[in-house]
Amino acid sequence: MDELLLCGATGDLGGRIAARLSERRIPFRALVRPRSDTAALRSMGVELSIGDFTDPPSLGRALAGVRTVVTTANGIGRRLAGAKDVSIDRVDREGNAALVRAAEAAGVERFVFVSAQGMTDAMVDLVPFFAAKRATERLLQASPVRSVIVRPAAFQEVWLGPQSGIRPDQRLAVIYGRGRTPVPYVAEDDVAEACVRLATMDDPPPSLDFGGPEALTRHEVVDAFQRALGARIRRIVVPRRVLTFGARALRRRRPDLASILGIALSMDIGNEVGDEPLRALEIEPRPASAYIAARADATAHT
């Protein structure tokens, strides 16, 4: 019987966790939706349990015999990509609550929940995604299940990549707010490794807040791309007041978009967090400049 359930295994971070568990021959089951793209999981021979955060009985079935839950599942990425069947409320708030309740009923011993940095009270009020994350954190902290709350800083692959408006191929980059606040961008592989260790180590901490080893401002990120490419990159600035106004205006109608604007604002306001917790887990984290150099190199060769 598999003793670990991974939720979100078809996602970017979740997929990296699945690959590590599989490489290390740690038996696990993945909760996947009926229409999830499971090709990578099948090729690794992972046991699949069909279910959905919006279908509580399916969570109970997936949890049979499970002692450890790891979840990265969230509704924001797919919603932003146009999916209509996911939402922050249904997946991140109600779905996570249903998973916590089902884990309690199934006698789960450890619950590793991937949350986020930057969730000050003001930001939780502004950002629906943060509000859902905090609600789940609170449920877990009050639960008899031992919880491990993982709060990574912004991911390099997301916030230094094209989806956040860094387009060296088009020689343009979006600067959110002033762009003068250092952000300790962290590599998704390092986050995945931390999740695996927290799921399997003897005595995990109740929470882990961390970033990568190198904090760069948004302007420094663009400067680094410019140096690597030997070309000027145009900067399109979205002022803080536009981020704030947009997040407020879209909060009810498009909570996913409002959340992205609010998260960009929270990063520009800043949140100091270091890489020491990763090093304490014996992870050597990748600096942001290594990611930038690799992307600039790939851009130069296309």
Ligand SMILES: NC(=O)c1ccc[n+]([C@@H]2O[C@H](COP(=O)([O-])OP(=O)(O)OC[C@H]3O[C@@H](n4cnc5c(N)ncnc54)[C@H](OP(=O)(O)O)[C@@H]3O)[C@@H](O)[C@H]2O)c1
């Ligand atoms: N991006 C950042 O900078 C950042 C920073 C800190 C923390 N985080 C956190 O890190 C995690 C990112 O994970 P990721 O990159 O793997 O996300 P992702 O690529 O967006 O994948 C989302 C996953 O959730 C699953 N899912 C969506 N709706 C579901 C539902 N109703 N029932 C069950 N599963 C559902 C998706 O399944 P399908 O494939 O079927 O859609 C997919 O496996 C998130 O928790 C995020 O909050 C991100």
